[in-house]
Amino acid sequence: AIYFIKGDQKVFKKDDLNLFAKIRDIIEINYNRELDYTNLARTENIVRKAFAEFNHPLAVVDIHYRIIQSNAAFKRDIASGEQAPEFVSGQLGQKFTEKINGALFDVYSNSIALDNNPTKLWINLYKNKTEEHYFEQRLNQTAKMKELGIISSSIAHELNNPLGGVLSYLQLVQMDLPRDSHFSADIKSMIDTTLRMKKIIEDLLIFSRTTNLDDQGIYKVADLLQESLSIHEIRFKNENIKIVNISQQADLSLPLSKTAFRDAIHFIFNFYIEKIKSFRKVSAQKTGLIEVKITPDQNHISGDANYSLEFQGNCGHLDEAEKSKDISLLALSKCLTDQNMHLEIAVPQENWISLKVIIQKS
Incomplete structure (x- = not known):
């Protein structure tokens, strides 16, 4: 508020009132300008401080890479002189990766225009991605x-x-x-x-x-099986072997060692691949087939629930001598024994071999 006081306590004249209105308007305009200037100065100070203390290198440069302004991080990591290093992997106004002073930076370059400066400028942000x-x-x-x-x-x-x-x-x-x-x-x-x-x-x-076997836990058997199938997928394709998964217990979770399970599946697949390859040499069979199923084990009913992971493949004959000599079967048996599981080998029909892994659900 603005107050005008007349000492003789007489009424102000009309000219006086007009003058007071003009004075009021001038003061109001200048006061608003002062507020705007103060706010602008405060904002400029905040921007300048944020620019200076930004933890990534920042620099404003012209088309000739002359530095108009830069922060401490730029002086520390990029250049401390008046000239910024020219880009090799990209250009001003682009996003790219650049190697500078032995470090790798993601560079974000954007053009800026200032009303009082006709010269085109660019602000460059350098993000160190070396680590x-x-x-x-x-x-x-x-x-x-x-x-x-x-x-x-x-x-x-x-x-x-x-x-x-x-x-x-x-x-x-x-x-x-x-x-x-x-x-x-x-x-x-x-x-x-x-x-x-x-x-x-x-x-x-x-x-x-893998030497670390301390990964015992509750795992979904179907997920671990699918992981092993994915690892061997290319080899199955190269050997023209089809996999048929007819598991009935897709959501079955059992206490397993993930590493031991992976090793066991590897030995099983290696056994079938070698047997199928050998069988092709003495038969007209062209396509190998391996069936996989997870079911409750009906032959081992006891106080504890047992499940079987059974594989069957059309891979020829298996005699008793091979059971005790085949390295994949020996390694598989040892791997399962270490995990309190066991292996059953059977011949369900001519030229088919079944490997059944008995898993106890405690």
Whole structure:
């Protein structure tokens, strides 16, 4: 409010009132201007402070990369002089990734226009992603190592059986050779080479095996089975093997070791793949078939509930001798025994082999 007081206590004249109105308007206009200026100065100070203290590098540059304004992070990480480094991977006004001073940055460049400045300017934001890129590489490397483990395991199992046969054959030949035979040195050299190969395969098996078995928990069997099927999907396609999942217990959850279950499924699939490949050599069969089902185990009714994970494949004959010699079956049996499960092997019909894993639900 504005008050005008006349000392003689007389009434103001009309000219005085008009003058007072003009004074009031002038004061009001200037007061509003002062408020606007104060608010603008406060806003400008906030923006300037936010710009200066922003934790990512920021810089305003012209078309020649001359720095108009930059913050402390820019001076620390990008450039401390008057010239910003020119972009190699992109251009002003674009979003791209740029390597600067040995670090990797995501660059966000946007044009800005100032009313009192006809020169076109750009504000560039640099976000350091070096650490993120490092962890992405580590993650990719871990995934590659996992795949390498699967590949090395497959290679080792592929070589193990024929290599054992070669070694046994060479040792038999060595036993039958006369002491003075001129082939003795060659046979011994071949045996030594085979033993070295055997050691390499053993190392591959150790490398590919997951040592952490402390992952006992309640898992959905169907999910773990599907995970294993996905891992072996490419191999099944290459060998022309179809998988038929006829499980009746899709929601069944059981106490399992995830790692041991994965290893067991790997041994089972490896057994069927090798048997199907061998059976094709002596039969007209072209397509392999593996049926999978999860059912309550009717043959093991007791105080505890048991379930069976059964596999059946059209992979030829299996005699009693093979049951005790096949490396995949031996490894599978050991893997299941360690987890208080057991394996049943049966021949439900001609040229079909059934592997049933009995799992106890406690």
